[in-house]
Amino acid sequence: MASSSNRSRRIVWSLFALVMLLAPWVFDSGLGLTILSQMGIAIIACLSYNMLFGQGGMLSFGHAVYTGLGSFVAIHVLNAATKGDLPLPVALVPLAGGLAGMGFAVLFGYVTTRKAGTTFAMITLGLGELVFAMSLMVPEFFGGEGGVSGNRMVRDGWWGITFGPQIQVYYLIAVYTFVCVAAMYAFTRTPLGGMLNAVRDNPERVEFVGYDTQRVRYLAFIISGFFAGIAGGLAALNFEIVTAEVVGAARSGGYLLFTFLGGATFFFGPIIGAVLMVLALVLFSELTQAWLLYLGLIFLLMVMFAPGGIASLIMMNVRVAMFGRLRELALSYLGLAATTALMLAGGTSMVEMVYHLQLNQAEGPVFTYLGLNLDVGKPVHWLVALLVLAAGAGLFEWVRRGFVHRWGLIQAAIEVDMKRRGAA
């Protein structure tokens, strides 16, 4: 059994490496490469966040402090290196970011990790605000409004690696991502990683089996800060500019939101979250002005109906599939998808009309959405959108009830099946 699980693990990691290796050949546009590079960075950042949130039960509102300060230190190190003051290859600059993130985690974590729960969350929030305020007060380090810019180009690099072309930076990011993900996964399987889960579950009991919960949290916080700093350092190389917003509350909130969306209870959840984060920030935000509204709604629905995030939804269906019952749900899923699409068509039409009315009136009352010309001046357009939304919602509810019933039956059957196998 151990060897088969070892083999499947090797297959998963090989696939992960292969996907990162081949992705730029599939998405070979400039935009594709930009997005892929950012995804790698976001994966490290979200996984480092989940070390605190999912594995340690530490709800941090200030994780951008460690990615952001890692970015700032990295860009200064990069500038020192390009000036010739520091004999450091550009490829190692992200490590400088990691050490910086770790250093600040040693410093700030000493205060924050003394407490758990709500107090911890409040202190991280306060610290985040503090660092952001500092960023405007100390322009020598943070570069003021314009930020700090750098140049990652190496004049005559080995084998033509100059880090000028984005593809070379992408592969540097990919290597860091693979190593960091592997290292963070390995961490979950060490004594400290195991006790971190125990501290999350029941800190009091941990004290009575010989462990200092504060120490466990503090050490995890420092390790998380290291990986966050690496993500920040990679971002500095990738963008060649670091501005104050990288330590801001919006960035911290983003890590929390997307780590949760991806799923904090499974190791790979934050990877999904990170991919979604970049897609939302880069693509979705171009598509519609109302993207933050949609994002908020999605977050709300996930918290209410799927608190385990996308990863847990996937795993629940994998379980159903392993018992050979997924096919029975196919029709329900098709129905849910269709009715959701209908609901979305109606709902988003209305949202877009409201946004057009409020923001783009100067362009006239008519705009194109989903291939249709919508006129905010005509009540009938509003009415149709409303009807589509209502019809979609009604049908969705109808399909959902059938689905919930079927789902319940299948889960019950699986439970019985598992009991029988356990007894056998």
Next chain:
Amino acid sequence: MTNALELKGLRKSFGRTEIIRGIDLTVQKGERVGVIGPNGAGKSTLFNLISGRLHPSSGEVHLNGQRIDGLKPYEINRMGLSRSFQITNIFPKLSVFENLRCSVLWSLGYKYSFWRFLTNLRDANDRAEQLMNMIRLGAKRGVLAMNLTYAEQRALEIGITIGGGADVILLDEPTAGMSRSETARFTELIKEVTVGKTLLTVEHDMGVVFGLADKIAVVVYGEVLAFDSPDAVRANARVQEAYLGSSVADAQVGAA
């Protein structure tokens, strides 16, 4: 020979209310002590003071000759004292095996290490496996603790308590909430897994106390009324008046 546990003039107040009102108690190595007393007598508070969950207002606690009052729970645990809880206190989202492994890691010297894999820690895994069989949960290895039955969770609670190999064990109402037949089986289990250790157990069930303990401490209103062999305690007039004659004990004797 040093005593396993020694309490000297132990007092604890919450605000103006004094819960523990000067307790002196000496437990010798290998002794098995049952702590009994009416509800609200301060038995659990006494355990909390010994194990470091609470700090005494005054007085001293000595473990194997070393003073431990004022120390943190984990420091006391590392010195060889472990306790269980009246309300089940386990790691709900970890498996049975992981729960037990958590309890053995410190004592085997793995501390906060993050440079070796848990799967490679032969001794820790063997010890956890051995504990799992001792508490009869071998078949539930991968089951999350929160999905166990109540009796199984109580057994796991004991397993975590003895996991670190402490030689002084405090059990706070280990059979609380169990059925009569479960209690009988569980008492045997406790006897079995605490062989050779110093044991203090708070218990409401008189049958369990008299079956498990060589000495009984009667705590009433924050004081030790009597500390003697079961027979002597049973015959003690003050104890009968204060506790055994109460309606609680009558009901239990009546049911037995």
